[in-house]
Amino acid sequence: VKAPLPDVIRRALADGVDLLRAIDGDSAAADALMAAYRDRHPDVRCTILEDRPPGSTRTERDLHLVHPDVGGISIAWREQDGSPWAVTYADHWAAHYVLSVDARPVTIRGALLALRSGAGPDVLGALVDEALIGTAVDALDPRLSDEQVQDEVDRARRALGLHQRTRFLSWLAEVGLDETEFVGLCTERVRRAAWEDVLTSGQIEERFTAARSDFDVVTVLEIIGCASSGAAHLRAALAQGSPWQALLERLPAGCTATVRTRRAFELGALPDVEAGIRIVVSRTPAEDLDAATVAAVRRVLVEAWLEERRAAARVHWYWR
């Protein structure tokens, strides 16, 4: 026969029900009520467990009491607010979505796939861009041949170094895709390329000629993360004619040096402009519209299109 509950626990339980009923959504008030409750029951260790189900505006609280002679007891109190079970536990329509852009939803899985395929430092911006482009591609609905898709599947497999089928299948298992989905992703890539063809048609040469130097291939040495005094020291050394290679040998503490090769328009701003230094190591003028330069011009044209669309887009984030 189990011993009856000690009076300290009985009192804490009865008082705990009142506590749970008194606590509302205001967390500051809840903290004060909880502190007073602890003062009234110094022999019982008590914790409030909070849960806010996804999509719900209500915070559910349970009270967990622990007494060395008894063990642990939890009390839950749920207000009878008239809501039917089926409504209380219904999924919010956006439960699987991260955001929507102009009413086009981006699922959690779609966002993870986009991130996996290299979203860059601006993750949120990349998700919005993907949705804008996805809408445009769907509106165009380019017709593809089986050969186009197969070529892309083969190219993607080669690019990933998946030359053997067994290795390909184990890679799919690692990333949580099946073959059909992999082909689907490749199909999307071909559709997007077809959309880019239409978007940039007749503009490549014009854009290239208008600002040819934007497409120069530039190699830069970037030194960031320096304290102001360190950056000033590096600038002074450069002004005195020190070669950039010499700077690498005596970098001030905390500085990080990176050599990057990009098209000129892709360099952007340094992450830490004030204390960072960028030195142009070499610059090769873009003279011809070779394949790599055409690809760069297409990126510029797509970026210009995106800039316009971003400004007008209605973006709604479901998770913050």
Add this chain to the structure above:
Amino acid sequence: MVSKTLQSRRTDLRGEPRFAFTMAVNRRNATNLHALRNGPVLLQEQVEKRTELRITLAGDAVFAAEVDSQAAASTRVDWRRMAEPRLRWRTARLPDGVVESLSGLMRRMGLSFGAVDMILTPDGRTVFLEVNALGDWLFIEEQLDLPITAAVADLLMTRTVEAVA
């Protein structure tokens, strides 16, 4: 235990649409059982699943499809809870006697069309869940290229002729 709504329908809460899927009732949800006073739901034993079957019967035609609903966490309790068309259906070969049992059920219920949901359990049992007299079939027809619509059309034409005759 799982809870299931009596009707598959969207509800609006504070102006935002929601949909109640079949859900596993855990101990925490059980503290809210009093909410059943405000609207009934079905509470059933939770049956462990290996895969799920959707069997569409239209007259004498039987189309069986199977889905691996256990592959993703979101679809384990209710395969309709899919965020995107990721679930892959495949045609299924039904265990012996299932077609005969379902046909008998349809006759006794006076149904000429029905979409039946069943579970294949890890130990090889086939568990009947329900027959949807107005069940959707297009999502299976499109994925598996099954002539369900044609079978329904044939059924309607046959019934019309019978009724006229």
